Amino acid sequence: MKKLVICVAVLGMVWTSSAMADPVALVNPGFELPAWDAQVNGFDGQYSNHPDVPGWEDDCDVFPSPPDKPRSGVLAPNVNGHTGIYAGFLIDQAVETENVMWQLTGKTIAAGEVYTLTVWAHAKWTGQNMKLSLFSDDGLGNHTEVAVSAAIPVPGDEVWREYSEKFTIAAGSPAIDKTLGIAIEHIEQEAGVNHWMSYDDVTLDVVPEPATMMLLGLGSLALLRRRRA
Numbered sequence: 001m002k003k004l005v006i007c008v009a010v011l012g013m014v015w016t017s018s019a020m021a022d023p024v025a026l027v028n029p030g031f032e033l034p035a036w037d038a039q040v041n042g043f044d045g046q047y048s049n050h051p052d053v054p055g056w057e058d059d060c061d062v063f064p065s066p067p068d069k070p071r072s073g074v075l076a077p078n079v080n081g082h083t084g085i086y087a088g089f090l091i092d093q094a095v096e097t098e099n100v101m102w103q104l105t106g107k108t109i110a111a112g113e114v115y116t117l118t119v120w121a122h123a124k125w126t127g128q129n130m131k132l133s134l135f136s137d138d139g140l141g142n143h144t145e146v147a148v149s150a151a152i153p154v155p156g157d158e159v160w161r162e163y164s165e166k167f168t169i170a171a172g173s174p175a176i177d178k179t180l181g182i183a184i185e186h187i188e189q190e191a192g193v194n195h196w197m198s199y200d201d202v203t204l205d206v207v208p209e210p211a212t213m214m215l216l217g218l219g220s221l222a223l224l225r226r227r228r229a
Contacts (some may be wrong), residue, residue, distance in 0.1 A: 008172035021116060021205035024107045024180070029202040030081065031074050031088040038076035041087075043101055053088070059100040063123055072099065075198060081159040082120040082200035085124025091196040100184040104137055105204065109146070109180050111171045113185065114207040117163040117182055123197045126156035129187040130197060133166040136175035146175045153198060 034051040043056040053074055060070035066126065073089040081087035090099045117132045133148035147167040154161070182204055186197045 016210070019057040019139035021207050023037070024105055024204040024206055025114075025203060026103060026182075026202060028053065029055070030084050031056075032081075032084045034074075035086070036074075038109055039073035040071060041073060042070035043073055055103050056088065056101050057103070058090075059081050059102070062072040069137075071196075072101065081198070082122075084200070087198045089196050089198045090184070092186050099184050099186040101134070101199075102143075102181055103202075104179060104181045107180040107206070108210075109123065109136060109173075109175045109178055111169055111173065111176050112167045112208075115167045115169070115180075116164055116165070116205045116207075118159050118162060118201075118203045119184060120162050120200045120202075121154050121197060122158050122160045123154045124158055125195045126163045128154050128156060128195055128197055130154055130163070131185040131187060132163070133183045134175075135181040135183060137181055138178055143176075143181060144175065146173065146180075160200070160210045195229055 033054045036051050039050050039053055041050050042060055043051045043053040043058040058072055058143040060072045075089050077085040092099045127149040131149050135143045136146050137143055150164040152163055155176050184217055
C-alpha cells in the first residue's frame, strides 16, 4: 500500500510538472540594449551608423523618400517602456510591405511542445493590429513559418497591455529538430498613414511533451524501486 501511495505521488508530480512551463532564453527581451538614445533605422544598424540592437533583426519596409531607411527600432528613453526606459517599435507605411522584428533562439523544436509567446504592447492610433508567430531555421538561414496568430487588435490609447498566444508543435511537423525563432509583426491598417506600435518585455515559455515527462517519471519510479529492493 505504501508503495502504491509513493507511485501515485511521483506520477502526480510528473503530471503537475508536465503542465509547468519553462522559459526559453531570449536576448534583450526588454530592448534595454544598446542603451543608445533612439535607434530609428531598423534593428540591425545596416542603414546608418546606429549600433545594432542585440538579439533582434528586422524585415521592415523603407520610406520611399529620403532617407530611404526603415523607421523601426528602439524608442528614445523619454518615451518609457512597460518596464525600464526603452521599448522596441515598428512603423508601418505602405500596404503589403513587411514590418516584422524577429529573433532566433537557441531552442531546438520538439514534437508535442506547447509554446506561449507573450509581449507587452501599446499603440498611439486606433485600428492597429499585430501578429505573433513562430518560425524554424534550418541552420542555413532559411526561415519557415511554423505557426501564426490571428490579427490581434491593440487599442490606440497608449496603454501597455499584455498579449499572449499559444502554439502547439504537432507530431510530424517539418519544424521538428530545427531551431526555433519568434516574430512580431505590425499590420498596416491605412495606406499612406504612418502608424507605430511599441513592444516590450517579450517572453517565450515552453511546456514539454507530456509523454517525455511521463518517461522521466517512470524512470524515477524505477530508481525508487531499486533503492527499496
